[in-house]
Amino acid sequence: MTENNNAPQLKVEIVSSQGKLFSGDCTLLSVSTTEGELGIVHGHTPLLAFLKPGEVRMGHATEATEYIYVSGGILEVQPFLVSILADTAIRAKNLDEAAAKQARAKAETLMKTATSRIDYAAAKAELMQSLAILRTIEDARLQRQKLKHPIA
Incomplete structure (x- = not known):
């Protein structure tokens, strides 16, 4: 993902049964829901969705895209904050x-x-x-x- 350095940041929190795995900012968040793929940016319409097993991709303005595996869970989107409550969440480098x-x-x-x-x-x-x-x-x-x- 190529990100714009001036793009508004979206606050993201990813929590699993083991605790908080990620809390930080990104410019673009992509997830797999039971209804399909979602791309979320700052100011997105609020929604709730069920996650299916898959990857969470977080695009950053100044660093590489970050990958986290989730085994399923719930996604809550607010205009400036995304919360992911996952059954299991593991950074790609630890898989x-x-x-x-x-x-x-x-x-x-x-x-x-x-x-x-x-x-x-x-x-x-x-x-x-x-x-x-x-x-x-x-x-x-x-x-x-x-x-x-x-x-x-």
Whole structure:
């Protein structure tokens, strides 16, 4: 995300069951809700939404985009403040790629061998979470590579 240095700042707070993970400013916040992707800037219309497993992307005026994985939760948007209450929230740099790949493989196997709708739905939910973690890791990796090798 390319940000304007003069863009108004949006206050963001991300809290999980483990405590406050982030409290700070950004110029653009992108999240995955059950209704689709949302891009939020300073002055956005107030809303409440349910988050699905995915990444929270925070664009900053003077630093790289920051990535945080959330396993789901609630998003509250006020004109100058966004609050995210997440079941689990982990910075992309702290995610375990090997564990996410193992979880994906296990979930795929469980989906194939599920004997009930409930087992299938649980395996599918695990698969969606592991894929969201892997996407967050990959997007953060691409951002770092882009910063190391900017296009001239």
